[in-house]
Amino acid sequence: MRHFLLLACLLALAACLPERSPPGPQAAPGTPEFFQEQKASCEARGGQFGKAPGGATSVCFITTRDANETCSQNSDCEGMCLARSRTCTPVVPMFGCNEVLLDGGIRAEICLD
Template sequence: MAIRCRSEALAVLLLLALVACKPGGESGKLQGGGPEAVAEARAACEGKGGQWARLGKMEYCITRTKDAGKSCHSRTECDGECLARSMTCAPAKPLLGCNAVLTEGGIEVNQCVE
């Protein structure tokens, strides 16, 4: 069974989540849009130790996982994804590209984030 994620939908959700968050825990309406919102999201990403990355037309905030390399048997045991081939927790999230990962139930699936 293969799971195919649409990168555009994931990127929009990620960007909306980042833009909607304000320092100090405030939430509410989305502020602005376009280049200003992307710059704000990038600054927030880098401020929390993430790395801003571009893959094709999409941009992502890549963060290191707390448990990179730890042995795992399902997604629930990792901060990010559980890699099926090595049965270890992924070093970063989101995990871009196509990867064999284990679900919450320990089932191997092919997950693509492009």
């Protein structure tokens, strides 16, 4: 009886999982079609597709839900916890060198070029 209940519970949970559709054909990297797919995917997630510093590549910038809220460590934030202001980053990714508060409040400098 126990095994039957366990099996019934597992089947019920499996029914709650969303269906996954097979991935469609994807454009080759570097093509205009690939760029458009990346831009559409970014915008569908609420991001803004733009040039990274230096302009060599495009990046999906996403505004964090906890932008500029007070923090004391990275786990307090969707992005990172900035050490100087003790606030969550307004956008991810954050380019340049930024001093952040890691978990436990440990200060570290993270650089993203």
